[in-house]
């Protein structure tokens with residue numbers, strides 16, 4: 437999917453963090469060069485599709501041949517520059533600002549374009565570093581951000597995002613001849629560690645500029661309550677008459693459960709569900725976004741999605757979603773409560789009580805949420821079930837499946853996620869490119885949603901673990917984007933599966 441990239445990182449610290457991160461993000465596509473000791477005239481630069489400049493020490497400013505960089509852009513080169521060298525070479529005022537009053541420094545999006553894809557004008561993305569350069573949640577009393585002041589906009593120069601601290605520019609695009617320079621504060625945010633506020637999206641705009649990181653993702657400015665989320669679902673259904681909002685019955689706290697239905701129910705059903713473990717909440721926004729995209733463009737990527745029926749339940753556990761718990765209002769882990777192999781699930785505790793981890797309930801399908809979801813599966817006999825969870829990127833396969841179809845979906849997912857995002861494994865783990873390489877089999881029957889569906893004959897029932905459980909909405913562009921990509925991978929392969937089956941090829 438991606439074009440062949442050859443990226444040059446021009447820096448005075450070639451082994452530094454940014455080089456390590458870029459290698460993870462674009463494996464075997466990055467050359468690192470120390471500009472203080474290597475010739476980097478325009479002839480050298482022209483061997484690359486992209487040039488990134490990053491000065492770690494201001495003393496080295498004079499050693500970076502910015503005239504060559506600009507010349508390279510003139511000829512069609514694509515440049516990403518940190519703000520310092522951009523400001524100094526354009527005679528602009530450079531500013532490094534510490535935030536008082538614990539205001540989290542953010543960039544406010546000023547223009548919607550390929551670089552800011554995923555955001556709307558006025559959206560704010562937190563953007564800062566901390567003095568200790570460690571986990572920013574611990575050091576948020578000393579936050580800072582860099583800006584360029586006094587940028588004059590014109591035909592060539594556009595401020596893409598401004599600072600919420602001082603209205604300075606945090607991201608500027610300059611068209612230079614046939615190419616362009618994206619000047620961006622890449623020095624303030626540290627590595628995008630798990631649940632970081634200031635750095636989560638560090639490589640997102642750079643990624644958009646270089647290779648289209650975001651295709652379908654969308655920023656949602658606020659973490660919604662269940663009731664507010666349902667209102668969003670209603671608003672979406674009001675906007676798109678083909679989208680039906682269906683009441684499914686009351687859940688364990690008495691509130692109504694809602695699903696989207698889209699397309700002809702006589703066609704084969706794709707079931708997408710989120711947040712059955714309520715605290716695994718981000719994926720719900722991805723499913724909301726999916727519904728929106730399928731309405732806006734039923735022929736998305738040239739696929740005729742009207743040949744399928746979609747049943748989407750973004751929040752399968754309303755109480756848990758509101759209370760940031762795994763269980764429902766009665767302390768039951770719904771994904772251990774399904775009426776399949778329920779008796780087999782061991783519950784090793786001294787005394788088994790509600791709210792235990794994995795508490796499976798008093799009997800199989802004792803919970804209203806479970807009954808509702810089982811009812812949907814029984815009625816629609818879905819071709820595909822995807823149940824979205826949050827841990828760390830893995831696809832779980834059930835005891836019964838069409839290996840070929842699930843294999844094709846898996847391959848399709850892997851292809852789509854390639855070279856798009858960088859993320860740290862939760863709780864201090866390693867950094868890696870966001871991927872779905874890992875796969876695991878649940879060959880022992882278990883009372884899970886997806887194994888229940890498989891047992892009922894669904895050929896492609898899988899559980900997808902994403903990354904998340906963050907404390908706010910700052911990673912939602914990445915989350916929504918990857919959830920949509922994964923769903924579309926399933927749509928694509930299921931369309932071709934049903935086509936082949938109709939022709940009797942399977």
Ligand SMILES: [Zn+2]
Pocket residue numbers: 713716825826
């Ligand atoms: Zn889960």
